[in-house]
Amino acid sequence: MMANWLAKFTTPGLAFLLIAAGPADRDWASALRDDAQALHDLVKQNHPGPVNALDPGFTDCNEEALRTALDRAERISDYPGYIWAMRAYISAFDDGHVLLRSTEAAPDLAVRWPGFLTGYDDNGRQVVRTVADDGTVPIGSELVQCDDTPAAELMAENVGAFRGRWELLSQRMIHGGRLFMDVGNPFVSRPDRCVFSVDGARVTTTLQWRDISDKELADRFGATGLRFSPEIGARTFDSGTRWYSLSDFDGEPESEASKQLTALIADMRSDGDAIRSAPRIVLDLRGNGGGSSDWSKQIARIIWGDDTVESVESGSDYVEWRASAGNIAALDEYRQEYENSPDASQDVRGWLDTAVTGMQGALQKGEPLWREPSSAQSPSSDSAGTSNAAPQGPVYVLTDWTCASACLDAVDLWRSLGAIQVGQETSADTLYMDIREDPLPSGLSKVGMPMKVYRGRARGSNEPWTPVHAFAGDMRSTENIEAWIVNLLKQ
Secondary structure (H helix, E strand, O other): OOOOOOOOOOOOOOOOOOOOOOOOOOOOHHHHHHHHHHHHHHHHHEEEEEEHOOOOOOOOOOOHHHHHHHHHHOOOOOOOHHHHHHHHHHHOOOOOOOEEEOOOOOOOOOOOOOEEEEEEEOOOOOEEEOOOOOOOOOOOOEEEEEEEEHHHHHHHHHHHHHHOOOOOOHHHHHHHHHHOOOOOOOOOOOEEEEEEEOOOOOEEEOOOOEOOOHHHHHHHHHHHHOOOOOEEEEOOOOOEEEEEEOOOOOOOOOOHHHHHHHHHHHHHHHHHHHHHHOOEEEEOOOOOOEEHHHHHHHHHHHHHHHHHHHOOOOOEEEEEEOOOOOHHHHHHHHHHHHHOOOOOOOHHHHHHHHHHHHHHHHHHHHOOOOOOOOOOOOOOOOOOOOOOOOOOEEEEEEOOOOOOHHHHHHHHHHHHHOOOOOOOOOOOOOOEEEEEEEEEEOOOOOEEEEEEEEEOOOOOOOOOOOEEEEOOOOOOOOOHHHHHHHHOOOO
């Protein structure tokens, strides 16, 4: 019944960039070997992939990634070697729900840069986005090559290989600013001489690498991707437009986002008639990296009504969960959290009871997968909308590159109900969902991995949503986007 309520896609920022060599006396090769083996075993024991007959290459991928990591362990001597070997292992799955997170025990050190950072433009070119005061490469200059390696190839080797899913526009746009950050990765070659196209002329520059402060790095990196995450809330314009900023679908019942969404949805429910009578409704998902799909279904019930929401086809034929002791323990822990939270969704509570019981039964019978019941439960009192309702004006869903996981589930549902997607192309996800997290032996990292697999999902694996109307401007400019959406009605 529930889809992807646990999965929380981490919005890409500066994670894994502020890194250092770490204690000189630590055996980093052993740390890498131990953590890589632990990652391999956790995937084998808990991920649906190894028992998914429809994904025959999954096990080979896990084995090959482990062999590569163990080989690299013979060639590292510091923390950067460890973390980038682990990141390459994670990236081998090409899955945004297979995650690596650094712990507080991980060392850190400032990044080096050459006085500028690049990012992708709307035409797929690598262009200079931000420059130091004494920089010599003008903003807007197009990167042609570095050390005889074409720009696209250099990006794929130095960034894409450690981020995965490089075929996605969202990955390239989000991570394009990382090319000229020297983070001590021993498995790539730092550029020395680069060629730029400046006003039609080719200019060769010898890079002068230097330190950059954490604050300046954050500001400079932010300028390469033009991302924005508005506060959760609602506004009504003079024109009558209803605008809902939904930048987070966190499913943790005591999280700040969960409390804000609970209050927002309660207000929407009490004002449902006026909302549906609005000349237009905008569901703003900028900055939303996922969380619980229960939020988007509650919102859909208010706008389109219970009957309509229940009548649309599900996004997939059915769902299967890997029945492992670790996954059952993870779901049972979440169940306890929901039981102890007075504001938690009754739908989610009921679903968790069903899932834990079902997976326990499958495990006892030696069945590797448990099939979630496909029949939808009736909406509970805290999520019900209106039995028969319909918005009188168009409903727009505004997306950006960060939209993944439960955010994609929202787009799946709302588009099927008639919403018009606008903004930027979304990110994408595989058919594996709903992550659990485990610490690794070194204490330096934690890994997250999916517990379930979609069967017959309409949207394919790692397939993004493309907007009906694309916005080519700065996604941080809410004022410009508002005017643009209002003008869409005039076209």
